[in-house]
Amino acid sequence: MGKRAYNFNAGPAALPLEVLERAQAEFVEFQGTGMSIMEMSHRGAVYESVHNEAQERILKLLGQPSGYKTLFLQGGASTQFAMIPMNLLAAGRQAGYVMSGSWASKAAKEAKLIGDVYAAASTEGDKFTRMPAQDEIEIREDAAYVHITSNETIEGVQFAQYPDTGSVPLVADLSSDIFCRPLEIEKFGMIYAGAQKNLGPSGVTVVIAKEELLSAEAKHIPTVFRYSTHLSNNSLYNTPPSFSIYMVNETLRWIEEQGGLEGVEAKNRAKANLLYDTIDNSGGFYSGVAQAGSRSLMNVTFRLGSEELEKAFAKESEQQGFVGLKGHRSVGGLRASIYNAVPHESVAALVDFMGDFAKRNG
Incomplete structure (x- = not known):
């Protein structure tokens, strides 16, 4: 495989x-x-x-x-x-x-x-x-x-x-x-x-x-x-x-x-926190869409400073093996869906890519 x-x-x-x-x-x-x-x-x-x-x-x-x-x-x-x-x-x-x-x-x-x-x-x-x-x-x-x-x-x-x-x-x-x-x-x-x-x-x-x-x-x-x-x-x-x-x-x-729903929740919160912390600590390069008290554990939506940057992010991420990061066509932006089966390693890899992309384009 x-x-x-x-x-x-x-x-x-x-x-x-x-x-x-x-x-x-x-x-x-x-x-x-x-x-x-x-x-x-x-x-x-x-x-x-x-x-x-x-x-x-x-x-x-x-x-x-x-x-x-x-x-x-x-x-x-x-x-x-x-x-x-x-x-x-x-x-x-x-x-x-x-x-x-x-x-x-x-x-x-x-x-x-x-x-x-x-x-x-x-x-x-x-x-x-x-x-x-x-x-x-x-x-x-x-x-x-x-x-x-x-x-x-x-x-x-x-x-x-x-x-x-x-x-x-x-x-x-x-x-x-x-x-x-x-x-x-x-x-x-x-x-x-x-x-x-x-x-x-x-x-x-x-x-x-x-x-x-x-x-x-x-x-x-x-x-x-x-x-x-x-x-x-x-x-x-x-x-x-x-x-x-x-x-x-x-x-x-x-x-x-996985330890039932409690075990799944712990893993989901760890993934979501890693991704939201990356967005919040990017110095404004990335900005979250949802207000803090309503942020989803499953669908992390975020924007960059321009549509051109967002298109570049989507294109480069696809080349690096990341799938599905474009936001819904009705709202644009970017979205990472981190459902139960998405492993922590995938989120960690995305965070690394986000850091590198910001460093090169910030």
């Missing part, structure tokens, strides 16, 4: 090398069955054991919370933008959406097609460079739910502490920071995440929610879009993305081997 790239892609993103190697060893023949897990029936005992094990691992990492269930769905978080209001936002009710960046805005836009939505808070006036504080969020007592985006990949902001919504269910998109740190799931009615940042490859979306929210019968919408359908069928109503779920199970196993 050749040298691995320094992978800072925003998603699909880096996967743990150990997980890739295990998958490689089992790719052609899985557990003595004479076939790949991709070739076998999703209703057979061998696949179902992997499927169930992945669900169990998720809840185990969350401390075995009572009354919560895990679903494996398809269509990414973008499909959840529609499924959530379709299932949870009844006629005559409202849902509050916290507008914290590009992904929160997309979620709200979809919900508005289905029901009555209000802006529970917005940081657009600050160009989405921070998350709103608790006292900025309007919680309407009769709201069906309040929706947040835990981490905004484009702007590089993350909730340091989740808001308290009282008796109103808190629904959260954790696509880009799920399992990057311990999570008090009891604060939430529902969380959801596309797998392709911290849980595995693209193709499967994980939903973790209170059973009462998932079991509500929404007979006015198509069967496949009802959470109750997937709950009653153990996420096997239709053919699941079996290989992606297998990879999620192996990634969860890897998280356990």
